[in-house]
Amino acid sequence: MTGSERGAGDHADSHSADDYSADQHSADQHSAERAHRDFTRSLSYGDYLQLDTLKAAHRPVTAAHDEHLFIAVHHVSELWLELIVRELEAAMAQLAGGITDAPLKGLTRVVRAQEQLTNAWEVLKTMTPADYLQFREAFGQASGFQSAAYRLVEFLLGNRHATLLGPHEHRPEVHARLSAALHAPSVYDLTLRLLAARGLPLPPEVLARDPCLPPTPHPAVLDAWLTVYRDPDTYWDLYELAEKLLDVEDNFRRWRFNHLTTVERTIGLRRGSGGTSGAGYLARALGVVLFPELWEVRTNL
Numbered sequence: 001m002t003g004s005e006r007g008a009g010d011h012a013d014s015h016s017a018d019d020y021s022a023d024q025h026s027a028d029q030h031s032a033e034r035a036h037r038d039f040t041r042s043l044s045y046g047d048y049l050q051l052d053t054l055k056a057a058h059r060p061v062t063a064a065h066d067e068h069l070f071i072a073v074h075h076v077s078e079l080w081l082e083l084i085v086r087e088l089e090a091a092m093a094q095l096a097g098g099i100t101d102a103p104l105k106g107l108t109r110v111v112r113a114q115e116q117l118t119n120a121w122e123v124l125k126t127m128t129p130a131d132y133l134q135f136r137e138a139f140g141q142a143s144g145f146q147s148a149a150y151r152l153v154e155f156l157l158g159n160r161h162a163t164l165l166g167p168h169e170h171r172p173e174v175h176a177r178l179s180a181a182l183h184a185p186s187v188y189d190l191t192l193r194l195l196a197a198r199g200l201p202l203p204p205e206v207l208a209r210d211p212c213l214p215p216t217p218h219p220a221v222l223d224a225w226l227t228v229y230r231d232p233d234t235y236w237d238l239y240e241l242a243e244k245l246l247d248v249e250d251n252f253r254r255w256r257f258n259h260l261t262t263v264e265r266t267i268g269l270r271r272g273s274g275g276t277s278g279a280g281y282l283a284r285a286l287g288v289v290l291f292p293e294l295w296e297v298r299t300n301l
């Protein structure tokens, strides 16, 4: 019975006969279900997911209400970043083996995870500058600038600078992983090798370029993509791969832009906790281009 169907004498908090029968029905329903109840000898939901461990990592260092939000959004973002790393690495292993269609599945997952990362800003933006200042001093020099997972995503995608290894020197394992990614081909390098394997002419300076450097546009790469984009029927798998990479870069830009906007509305032009100029540094990063020729090809078609 809905509120509007109640008689004038009914009170919203009083139970009607219908309500009781509905309650009884749901109780019966639950007892009839053979849901497992004894977890003395098997893993429960919380055991399997190690929820105690997960929650133990949520440890605000002040009494500020919004520090919980700040920590939760960072934790969730780190989990998505780890997933993105796994998916990128798996897709790159397939690309290195000459496979073009299977990596699309993993890259699609990357794109969806990026959407979740970008949506997280909407929750964080409910925090006011004054809320933030209540706990800002408590985390000292800690900053997302030191996020190993984020840096690994950037390295895998090709935005690489050896100096960015610096903040990880105190963690040899993390440093080694990042360093290995820095010296290995990026997802774009692997894609260009596939173009060459399909007979599209690419010079040695493209195929054997120094992987430690960020991508620099090359006319031969542009020509190769022009061939693919002018005749997608012949090169459908490469065309689809290129468009998927573009989706990844598109989403990466959205994340960066929303981060910058959130930072500006929270700390204005204050310096970052990581020691950079803050909004100025992040604004410069908006100019980063991961797959230059995939954008340029549109102008030249």
Ligand code: HEM
Residues within 6 Å of the ligand: 073, 074, 077, 078, 124, 132, 143, 144, 145, 146, 147, 150, 259, 262, 263, 266, 267, 271, 272, 273, 274, 275, 276, 277, 278, 279, 281, 282, 285
């Ligand atoms: C109100 C919340 C936030 C503020 C005020 C903020 C502020 C900043 C600032 C100023 C920087 C520049 C580096 C520095 O610290 O000097 C930065 C970098 C960064 N932040 Fe945030 N941030 C916030 C939330 C987040 C969240 C939720 C994440 C999620 C992981 C994140 C990830 C990063 C990353 C990965 C960088 C490095 C970007 C790069 O090097 O291009 N930030 N942040």
